Amino acid sequence: MQMDMTKGRPLGMLLRFVIPVFIGNLFQQLYNMVDTIIVGRVLGPEALAAVGSTGTLFFLILGFSGGMSTGFTVVTSQRFGAGDEEGTHRSVATGILLSLVTAAVLTVVSSIILRPLLRVMNTPADIFENAYRYVSTICRGIVATMFYNLFSSYLRAVGNSRVPLYFLIFSSCLNIVLDYTFIAFLGMGTMGAAFATVVSQGIAAMGCGVYILRKMPVLTPGRGQWGIDKALASAQIGIGLPMALQNAITSSGTIIMQSAVNLFGSLAVAGTTAASKVHMLLGQGNFSMGMAVSTYVGQNFGAKEGGRIREGVKTASAIMCLYSLIGMTVMNFFLPDILPLFFSDASEVAALLPWAQTYARINSLFYIPLAMIFIYRGAIQSCGYGVRAMTMGLAELGARMVLAFTSMAVGSYALAVAADGAAWLVAGVYGIVLYLFTMRGVERNFQAAI
Numbered sequence: 255m256q257m258d259m260t261k262g263r264p265l266g267m268l269l270r271f272v273i274p275v276f277i278g279n280l281f282q283q284l285y286n287m288v289d290t291i292i293v294g295r296v297l298g299p300e301a302l303a304a305v306g307s308t309g310t311l312f313f314l315i316l317g318f319s320g321g322m323s324t325g326f327t328v329v330t331s332q333r334f335g336a337g338d339e340e341g342t343h344r345s346v347a348t349g350i351l352l353s354l355v356t357a358a359v360l361t362v363v364s365s366i367i368l369r370p371l372l373r374v375m376n377t378p379a380d381i382f383e384n385a386y387r388y389v390s391t392i393c394r395g396i397v398a399t400m401f402y403n404l405f406s407s408y409l410r411a412v413g414n415s416r417v418p419l420y421f422l423i424f425s426s427c428l429n430i431v432l433d434y435t436f437i438a439f440l441g442m443g444t445m446g447a448a449f450a451t452v453v454s455q456g457i458a459a460m461g462c463g464v465y466i467l468r469k470m471p472v473l474t475p476g477r478g479q480w481g482i483d484k485a486l487a488s489a490q491i492g493i494g495l496p497m498a499l500q501n502a503i504t505s506s507g508t509i510i511m512q513s514a515v516n517l518f519g520s521l522a523v524a525g526t527t528a529a530s531k532v533h534m535l536l537g538q539g540n541f542s543m544g545m546a547v548s549t550y551v552g553q554n555f556g557a558k559e560g561g562r563i564r565e566g567v568k569t570a571s572a573i574m575c576l577y578s579l580i581g582m583t584v585m586n587f588f589l590p591d592i593l594p595l596f597f598s599d600a601s602e603v604a605a606l607l608p609w610a611q612t613y614a615r616i617n618s619l620f621y622i623p624l625a626m627i628f629i630y631r632g633a634i635q636s637c638g639y640g641v642r643a644m645t646m647g648l649a650e651l652g653a654r655m656v657l658a659f660t661s662m663a664v665g666s667y668a669l670a671v672a673a674d675g676a677a678w679l680v681a682g683v684y685g686i687v688l689y690l691f692t693m694r695g696v697e698r699n700f701q702a703a704i
Contacts, residue, residue, distance in 0.1 A: 325494025
């Protein structure tokens, strides 16, 4: 089951690809939300704040690993689009070996830096140990998450977005069962929520790997194709490392923002956590379209179809403008109805609602530029300009730092959470300009190759 995206109407292709990815990402976020709901209702607001306070740190480490594994598969998409079967096989083998090395290094490094980072982030003392137990458990399972991302990205690279969805739905349901078992029955606290996530991701990774071996010969290297191909490894690292650094740079900005929010205490952290979980659920449309654009552009770049790249990116942008307006409506009008899911006590909801609504009302204004970040960054990366795309992360970081440090200086929670919206606006506008500049160079190279 694969899809050649170098022929046919972009609208139909993008929608056929993105819908399964979107459903899968929704399930992933839903079971992350279930983590939050179970922690909040069973363990209380302090435990929820502990989990929420590590969200940016969690994304720093796993975002780096995810960027590497996703970057490795861009080359696979390009080789597949060019009709190079040998190159596709070797890129898969090289990516697997590079991912093993990356996972080992990240596991060691994360175990060393977690406690110091939590202190630098102004993590409140009453939630510090619960926060550490949660994020350290997640980091010990980096290999599971990284290989789920790798195998599912390989499948998407050749146009198969349905199979990762099936395994993700299964692991999402399993995660919910394990969450309740580990937290409510075994009394493992926040560590139980993290352990359930790691086990579920590991099962999803194994399922995707077995499917590739049995059903996807185009992604299954032969005996003579295993090993690290130096040329392919250089290309994969050249794309993967900037993507990983892009995520790390973005995470660094959100860590600074989280540090500013942490100064307002556990209630502010818990309210922001609940609102950001709803935001992340809605944001899966952006992640999904970013994946679709990356695959679409990667295949058409390999086929040297510059016109199709432009047409597909325009189509994706129009779809996501409409989607962003829907997301803005949900965050502004339905958050008070959603928030009680996270807490069993009405008085807790009343205390946290002002913090959550402030986050939602400010940042939902910037959902359209946020969507543009994913579309144009994915397009630039899939044309092989990983370092160029990484500069979008620097733009985000700069905007977040200005507002976060200003909020700390003046004691404004609104400015602290507005750091997200400012980052999206700056990076989104910059990304559009950068994409237009990149496409001129890409099309000149295509013409020169004729």
